[in-house]
Amino acid sequence: xxxxxxxxxxxxxxxxxxxxxxxxxxxxxxxxxxxxxxxxxxxxxxxxxxxxxxxxxxxxxxxxxxxxxxxxxxxxxxxxxxxxxxxxxxxxxxxxxxxxxxxxxxx
Amino acid sequence: xxxxxxxxxxxxxxxxxxxxxxxxxxxxxxxxxxxxxxxxxxxxxxxxxxxxxxxxxxxxxxxxxxxxxxxxxxxxxxxxxxxxxxxxxxxxxxxxxxxxxxxxxxxxxxxxxxxxxxxxxxxxxxxxxxxxxxxxxxxxxxxxxxxxxxxxxxxxxxxxxxxxxxxxxxxxxxxxxxxxxxxxxxxxxxxxxxxxxxxxxxxxxxxxxxxxxxxxxxxxxxxxxxxxxxxxxxxxxxxxxxxxxxxxxxxxxxxxxxxxxxxxxxxxxxxxxxxxxxx
Numbered sequence: 001x002x003x004x005x006x007x008x009x010x011x012x013x014x015x016x017x018x019x020x021x022x023x024x025x026x027x028x029x030x031x032x033x034x035x036x037x038x039x040x041x042x043x044x045x046x047x048x049x050x051x052x053x054x055x056x057x058x059x060x061x062x063x064x065x066x067x068x069x070x071x072x073x074x075x076x077x078x079x080x081x082x083x084x085x086x087x088x089x090x091x092x093x094x095x096x097x098x099x100x101x102x103x104x105x106x107x
Numbered sequence: 108x109x110x111x112x113x114x115x116x117x118x119x120x121x122x123x124x125x126x127x128x129x130x131x132x133x134x135x136x137x138x139x140x141x142x143x144x145x146x147x148x149x150x151x152x153x154x155x156x157x158x159x160x161x162x163x164x165x166x167x168x169x170x171x172x173x174x175x176x177x178x179x180x181x182x183x184x185x186x187x188x189x190x191x192x193x194x195x196x197x198x199x200x201x202x203x204x205x206x207x208x209x210x211x212x213x214x215x216x217x218x219x220x221x222x223x224x225x226x227x228x229x230x231x232x233x234x235x236x237x238x239x240x241x242x243x244x245x246x247x248x249x250x251x252x253x254x255x256x257x258x259x260x261x262x263x264x265x266x267x268x269x270x271x272x273x274x275x276x277x278x279x280x281x282x283x284x285x286x287x288x289x290x291x292x293x294x295x296x297x298x299x300x301x302x303x304x305x306x307x308x309x310x311x312x313x314x315x316x317x318x319x320x321x322x323x324x325x326x327x328x329x330x331x332x333x334x335x336x337x338x339x340x341x342x343x344x345x346x347x348x349x350x351x352x353x354x355x356x357x358x359x360x361x362x363x364x365x366x367x368x369x370x371x372x373x374x375x376x377x378x379x380x381x382x383x384x385x386x
Binding site: 025059085088 | 246
């Protein structure tokens, strides 16, 4: 798993690649919470994410909760395949703001 | 900003035909009493295999062997390329972390709340933050329709709830392989159907390989990719639901048609058992 951050409008884009699981979700968590602590909204880009387990989902839930408390936005872009199925299984597709692509975010 | 220290773990899409569990020529016994005889079985990655059979057919013994809880008297079991009968303790521990087991009665620790029971594997085997563990636990409780039951003690749950809480604990670490002993036993029909759907969803979303031991026909026909029928310690047929339904082997047909088995009695041996030790 690897991840990198870039900027899009006034959002940070957290681009995840590979698999997020028990062995690495803590790193994603730290990065996500750091971005939100710095007062920036974030788009988590799933386009190159092949798998995410429940520790990864819990990390995103924690991030969303932190974002809501700070009146920031956390959106998920490009959710497809297995990661989308996990979102659906956990019914978190009804909780997160899912957007088709990073460019679809509304300012 | 980028994370250069992250692992270069590549997602490996398992081949559909990749065998994850292989049982070769397995014999198992309790003392002198031979329970399993020459079991041959393979389970593919992402497959749901249902092991069916009547009471005393050897289902639970096969499950115990696959979990490494019993040593076979002959043969071997290979899971994820590891022979579980010869691997060392460390390797077995590593393998067990990729396996989840839901026991028939839930097997929760009675001294802990439902939530703490479910959190236990994560607290023991990971260094995840407690807030992540807490959300993961609630996600699984939601999935099992047990939202809000986190702080109750196991003794305060019904049989069906205990089973679902046991399943929540079994899948808390998103195991690669899930073993499920009698999922439908003791459940009302609606809860039973919901649990079947949940098993199918878990496989679909997590690509879990699932081995279910059951004697519930409806449940087996709903969830199974393949069914292995055990009779008197031997696998008499392995096949898809259609193949099992169409099987003309009397032992399989009797199980499918709920026909009681005819017990063949050896008159002399029977008399000897009844009168052994008597004057």
